[in-house]
Amino acid sequence: MDLKSIVEVAAGLAGVVSTSLEIQRRVSDYQLDARANRLRARAEELAKFLQIQQQLHSGGADEQLTQQAISSTKTELDQVLQELVRVQQAAGATKVDEMSPIRRGLLLFVPARRLAWVLHFGFYFSVCFLGLSVFEIKEVARSKLVPGRLIIVLEIFTSIMVAVLLRHWALMEKRWAEGFRPTPSPMCRRLLWYRPASRRELIARAGLVFGFCQFGPFVLTSWISLFREPLSFVQLSVTVIVFYAWSIVELNLATHPVEMKFPRNLRFLHWPQNLMTWLWTICFYFMAGCTIFFIKQIATVNILPTEYRNVEFLHIGAIIGLIIRFLLAYLLPMYALHRMLLAQSEQKAH
Numbered sequence: 001m002d003l004k005s006i007v008e009v010a011a012g013l014a015g016v017v018s019t020s021l022e023i024q025r026r027v028s029d030y031q032l033d034a035r036a037n038r039l040r041a042r043a044e045e046l047a048k049f050l051q052i053q054q055q056l057h058s059g060g061a062d063e064q065l066t067q068q069a070i071s072s073t074k075t076e077l078d079q080v081l082q083e084l085v086r087v088q089q090a091a092g093a094t095k096v097d098e099m100s101p102i103r104r105g106l107l108l109f110v111p112a113r114r115l116a117w118v119l120h121f122g123f124y125f126s127v128c129f130l131g132l133s134v135f136e137i138k139e140v141a142r143s144k145l146v147p148g149r150l151i152i153v154l155e156i157f158t159s160i161m162v163a164v165l166l167r168h169w170a171l172m173e174k175r176w177a178e179g180f181r182p183t184p185s186p187m188c189r190r191l192l193w194y195r196p197a198s199r200r201e202l203i204a205r206a207g208l209v210f211g212f213c214q215f216g217p218f219v220l221t222s223w224i225s226l227f228r229e230p231l232s233f234v235q236l237s238v239t240v241i242v243f244y245a246w247s248i249v250e251l252n253l254a255t256h257p258v259e260m261k262f263p264r265n266l267r268f269l270h271w272p273q274n275l276m277t278w279l280w281t282i283c284f285y286f287m288a289g290c291t292i293f294f295i296k297q298i299a300t301v302n303i304l305p306t307e308y309r310n311v312e313f314l315h316i317g318a319i320i321g322l323i324i325r326f327l328l329a330y331l332l333p334m335y336a337l338h339r340m341l342l343a344q345s346e347q348k349a350h
Helices: 003-058 064-090 102-107 114-135 137-142 144-176 186-191 199-221 230-253 273-301 312-349
Strands: none
Touching: 003 064, 003 144, 064 137, 064 199, 102 137, 114 137, 186 230, 199 230, 199 312, 230 312
């Protein structure tokens, strides 16, 4: 099956699921709205009748009869109002933690935000691609080509990682829309053993996992120069440390946002005021130097392996991998360091 067929199957699956969920939500909302309107109309009638009974009671009518009528009307009005509250609560979206494991596992709920629709589609596409890759294992195993086996293993591993990340991101988007705010203990905060408080913190966690995954390919890579090896190891170590620190900083920034007005927010141009600011400033300019060196290498030397250049599919995949690596290993750490410098300046201001 080619890439076009994969995209069509994933798009069809995502379309069917999303359409069925939207229809179910609209029908449920319509029924609840109709029920709520009937209860509001009944509450208005009881309120008017109660007002008339109170006027008769004050006008000298039979006190025993009017008192019984007022008491029964109040009781019925309380029941109607309680039912109306339950209907209004049911009309709201079900919290993600109250859903069944199957609904959470397969993302069988209506996304709370527009971005979450993209995450749902990406999750279904990754699962579909994973299934197709698993079915291709037998066919690849029959061939004696080692690169083909390695590619299918990398496809399966990448599909699993992407599917897990997109599923977790989609669930967190739902929780953030519900007003979720984590309160981790100091130990859990150091170990990052809690749900992220914001989208930036989730990206920092994903970058941290990406950094750790790069240590394996880095050791096995033999086509880079000897000068590039120690530089890459130091740069990769700095990237992992930066993503870890950024994840901790974003927990504070989620409740105390910083001002992001240009050009006053360019803290890496300011003179550092303490040791931590000195450290992050040095790391920022180190990453900037690594970025310039990487761009120079791309512009002057073809760093792709020779076997990747002869196959169009592998060549395109390697180029896409280099672009993703450039974004995650160079630009994203510089953005993280900038956010950390902003957080340091805000702490000093307070």
